[in-house]
Amino acid sequence: KNEVEQSPQNLTAQEGEFITINCSYSVGISALHWLQQHPGGGIVSLFMLSSGKKKHGRLIATINIQEKHSSLHITASHPRDSAVYICAVPNYGGSQGNLIFGKGTKLSVKP
Amino acid sequence: GAGVSQTPSNKVTEKGKYVELRCDPISGHTALYWYRQSLGQGPEFLIYFQGTGAADDSGLPNDRFFAVRPEGSVSTLKIQRTERGDSAVYLCASSRTAGDADTQYFGPGTRLTVL
Numbered sequence: 001k002n003e004v005e006q007s008p009q010n011l012t013a014q015e016g017e018f019i020t021i022n023c024s025y026s027v028g029i030s031a032l033h034w035l036q037q038h039p040g041g042g043i044v045s046l047f048m049l050s051s052g053k054k055k056h057g058r059l060i061a062t063i064n065i066q067e068k069h070s071s072l073h074i075t076a077s078h079p080r081d082s083a084v085y086i087c088a089v090p091n092y093g094g095s096q097g098n099l100i101f102g103k104g105t106k107l108s109v110k111p
Numbered sequence: 112g113a114g115v116s117q118t119p120s121n122k123v124t125e126k127g128k129y130v131e132l133r134c135d136p137i138s139g140h141t142a143l144y145w146y147r148q149s150l151g152q153g154p155e156f157l158i159y160f161q162g163t164g165a166a167d168d169s170g171l172p173n174d175r176f177f178a179v180r181p182e183g184s185v186s187t188l189k190i191q192r193t194e195r196g197d198s199a200v201y202l203c204a205s206s207r208t209a210g211d212a213d214t215q216y217f218g219p220g221t222r223l224t225v226l
Contacts, residue, residue, distance in 0.1 A: 041200060041220055043154070045214045097142070104152075
């Protein structure tokens with residue numbers, strides 16, 4: 001069974017700062033998910049990646065399969081980025097059918 | 112097009128009652144997932160369907176929980192003899208397939224409160 005650790009649990013930043021959120025897992029996987037959950041509760045999938053790096057706007061996700069570690073970066077952070085960011089991996093290392101989630105990183109970006 | 116929808120958005124019930132939570136996935140999505148999220152925690156996997164069949168139900172906490180997807184589209188999560196500990200937000204997601212390349216799209220959730 002996979003285990004997922006995220007850090008930090010809480011993060012407060014000033015607008016414009018570069019943000020890094022980390023995720024590590026214990027069992028080798030085929031793909032890792034980064035999700036965003038806004039205060040209203042809605043969850044949006046940001047990235048699904050199995051190797052290397054993906055970029056979408058100001059968001060960048062990287063993964064190191066050998067080290068079982070992924071990072072989510074936000075460049076030029078903005079108050080609207082305030083949300084909980086969650087990483088998730090397949091529970092048994094296989095497909096995404098059964099995901100195990102980290103507890104999330106609560107990000108607050110101050111103007 | 113329409114996203115994943117869930118009904119009701121809120122459900123308040125009394126301990127011991129039976130509840131049904133409904134999920135309408137995105138049209139054409141063969142994979143459907145149920146999760147629940149307690150306050151301050153990340154989502155927790157319950158069950159997922161590939162078509163009409165439950166491909167993995169290992170996350171269902173006990174036999175009071177049951178889910179169906181009879182026609183491979185809409186799914187219903189059924190909870191018998193509800194307990195206060197069942198209070199949580201129940202999330203549904205769907206994806207084109209359960210393959211690694213397919214993004215999961217989440218519904219808004221049903222907030223269940225058991226008094």
